[in-house]
Amino acid sequence: MRSEYQTSTVIRVGDTVAILSGKDAGKRGTVERLVNPGRVVVTGVNISKKHQKPRQKMSSGSQTPTVDKGGILEIASPLDLAKVALVCTKCDRPVRIKMAVAADGKKSRQCSRCAATIAHKEVSK
Ligand SMILES: [Zn+2]
Numbered sequence: 001m002r003s004e005y006q007t008s009t010v011i012r013v014g015d016t017v018a019i020l021s022g023k024d025a026g027k028r029g030t031v032e033r034l035v036n037p038g039r040v041v042v043t044g045v046n047i048s049k050k051h052q053k054p055r056q057k058m059s060s061g062s063q064t065p066t067v068d069k070g071g072i073l074e075i076a077s078p079l080d081l082a083k084v085a086l087v088c089t090k091c092d093r094p095v096r097i098k099m100a101v102a103a104d105g106k107k108s109r110q111c112s113r114c115a116a117t118i119a120h121k122e123v124s125k
Helices: none
Strands: 016-019 028-035 039-042 047-052 055-057 066-068 071-076 084-086 097-101 107-111
Touching (some): 016 039
Antiparallel strands (some): 028 039, 055 066
16 A cells, blocks of 8 residues: 655755755755655756657647657756755754644744754645
8 A cells, every 4th residue: 555655854945945966065945845865856956867869749620740859857866865955044044943833732833053943835736
């Protein structure tokens, strides 16, 4: 059975993260999506170039083929979660996050340096 990807990490789509290691170390980007298991796609980071050949396609209902131009596509590849860290909106640096549990049981992410609450960004699907 395939279960839904339940992330145990504090990192969510829309977060600003800093890259800690690898060729893109030091870069920052926005989390585009979470990939199972434990990987994230960060916009503009870990770009791999894909060479696409030009090709012709016949679209239905049309007599003229549409031409796919081809060229070099830049695709963001998934990064290991261990290689990224959430950037605190207040300290403006990658920080460790601790979970704070409020009296009503709601969890929130807290910067371990300045104790600021780092809110999730609302992402419309
Ligand atoms: Zn902070």
